[in-house]
Amino acid sequence: MPDSAPTAAPGLTLSLHPSMAEIPAAEWDACAGEDNPFVSHAFLLALEESGSATGRTGWLPQHAALRDGSGQLVACCPMYAKSHSQGEYVFDYGWADAFERAGGSYYPKLQVCAPFSPVPGPRLLVRPGSGIGVAALGQGLVQACEQLDLSSVHITFCQEAEWSALGETGWLRRLGTQFHWHNQGYAGFDDFLGALSSRKRKAIRRERRDAAASGYVLKTLRGHEITERHWKAFHRFYRSTTDKKWGRSAYLTPRFWPMLGERLGDKVVLMVAERDGEPVAGALNLLGKEALYGRNWGAVVDAPFLHFELCYYRAIDFAIEHRLPRVEAGAQGEHKIQRGYLPCPTYSAHWIRHPGLRRAIDDFLRRERPAMEREIAALMEMSPFRKEGEAE
Numbered sequence: 001m002p003d004s005a006p007t008a009a010p011g012l013t014l015s016l017h018p019s020m021a022e023i024p025a026a027e028w029d030a031c032a033g034e035d036n037p038f039v040s041h042a043f044l045l046a047l048e049e050s051g052s053a054t055g056r057t058g059w060l061p062q063h064a065a066l067r068d069g070s071g072q073l074v075a076c077c078p079m080y081a082k083s084h085s086q087g088e089y090v091f092d093y094g095w096a097d098a099f100e101r102a103g104g105s106y107y108p109k110l111q112v113c114a115p116f117s118p119v120p121g122p123r124l125l126v127r128p129g130s131g132i133g134v135a136a137l138g139q140g141l142v143q144a145c146e147q148l149d150l151s152s153v154h155i156t157f158c159q160e161a162e163w164s165a166l167g168e169t170g171w172l173r174r175l176g177t178q179f180h181w182h183n184q185g186y187a188g189f190d191d192f193l194g195a196l197s198s199r200k201r202k203a204i205r206r207e208r209r210d211a212a213a214s215g216y217v218l219k220t221l222r223g224h225e226i227t228e229r230h231w232k233a234f235h236r237f238y239r240s241t242t243d244k245k246w247g248r249s250a251y252l253t254p255r256f257w258p259m260l261g262e263r264l265g266d267k268v269v270l271m272v273a274e275r276d277g278e279p280v281a282g283a284l285n286l287l288g289k290e291a292l293y294g295r296n297w298g299a300v301v302d303a304p305f306l307h308f309e310l311c312y313y314r315a316i317d318f319a320i321e322h323r324l325p326r327v328e329a330g331a332q333g334e335h336k337i338q339r340g341y342l343p344c345p346t347y348s349a350h351w352i353r354h355p356g357l358r359r360a361i362d363d364f365l366r367r368e369r370p371a372m373e374r375e376i377a378a379l380m381e382m383s384p385f386r387k388e389g390e391a392e
């Protein structure tokens with residue numbers, strides 16, 4: 001696509017940029033807002049400058065910028081030309097395989113997302129007061145896909161309002177699920193426990209007691225409290241997790257962590273366990289206006305319930321203390337339900353150019369969505385919270 005090209009919306013021009021550095025941080029963040037750190041200029045630029053999200057790793061930046069006739073940035077989105085489907089957490093491997101076997105070329109594709117971060121939030125970032133709707137930017141992405149002769153555009157972990165607006169303009173819509181903890185105005189952790197059934201309450205108390213008795217010193221660190229020593233250790237933890245789960249190279253480089261800490265400051269929250277002054281396990285979170293977002297976990301020790309303590313319970317402690325409405329604990333994990341994290345829907349939107357592939361995926365998604373709704377309802381039945389009238 002040319003550096004800039006008109007969109008179907010009058011007076012607007014869309015340009016694609018091979019680096020976040022080409023778009024001024026103040027302009028980008030005026031569209032992104034302050035609610036979600038994963039779409040901030042600082043976070044996205046750190047991914048690029050650390051060598052994590054680059055063309056070499058199959059994440060070629062193609063960030064979209066929509067400007068009005070005066071040149072003002074009125075909307076934007078983090079976008080990448082992808083040569084694979086790794087690091088996305090909304091799986092389309094089956095779609096790619098079917099298209100390739102039929103003689104098509106699924107890759108490269110355009111991916112609108114926060115790389116390596118299955119965190120729901122805004123994806124089509126519109127400057128408040130601009131009068132621009134998300135559909136205008138979505139229309140520009142479709143035109144970019146056609147001009148670049150690519151197979152598709154995928155917008156993953158978007159907001160429900162974006163999902164609905166895009167669906168009205170012909171995008172295919174997909175549902176997923178995650179597990180989030182919601183703060184009901186709890187005064188403290190014991191107040192939260194009081195809302196649970198007796199059996200679940202006792203189980204969590206036992207887990208926290210056993211984690212505390214393991215002999216490790218548990219800390220919650222923010223911003224400047226997280227040192228280079230912590231980041232070096234955390235990369236070891238991260239590699240331990242990725243090697244164990246997937247047996248392949250880690251997405252994020254050693255340079256990413258200290259860069260993240262430097263640029264996001266107090267928005268970075270690290271729960272860490274230490275032994276003899278040395279970090280042995282950690283859980284990384286980012287802080288938004290409305291939520292604490294759990295991201296990466298790892299350990300070089302095996303201690304009972306340490307994972308639950310650092311990833312889930314200390315996150316709840318933090319949210320209660322800072323009066324945050326929720327904790328979002330990342331992708332997958334039905335075991336989170338018994339610890340107070342309930343299923344919530346997640347949303348993604350997909351534009352598929354090839355008519356035959358589009359029809360096949362549309363048919364699949366029409367059947368998958370109600371199945372996912374039934375799954376979410378079934379998972380809610382596993383809730384640990386006391387039902388109305390149930391004795392404490």
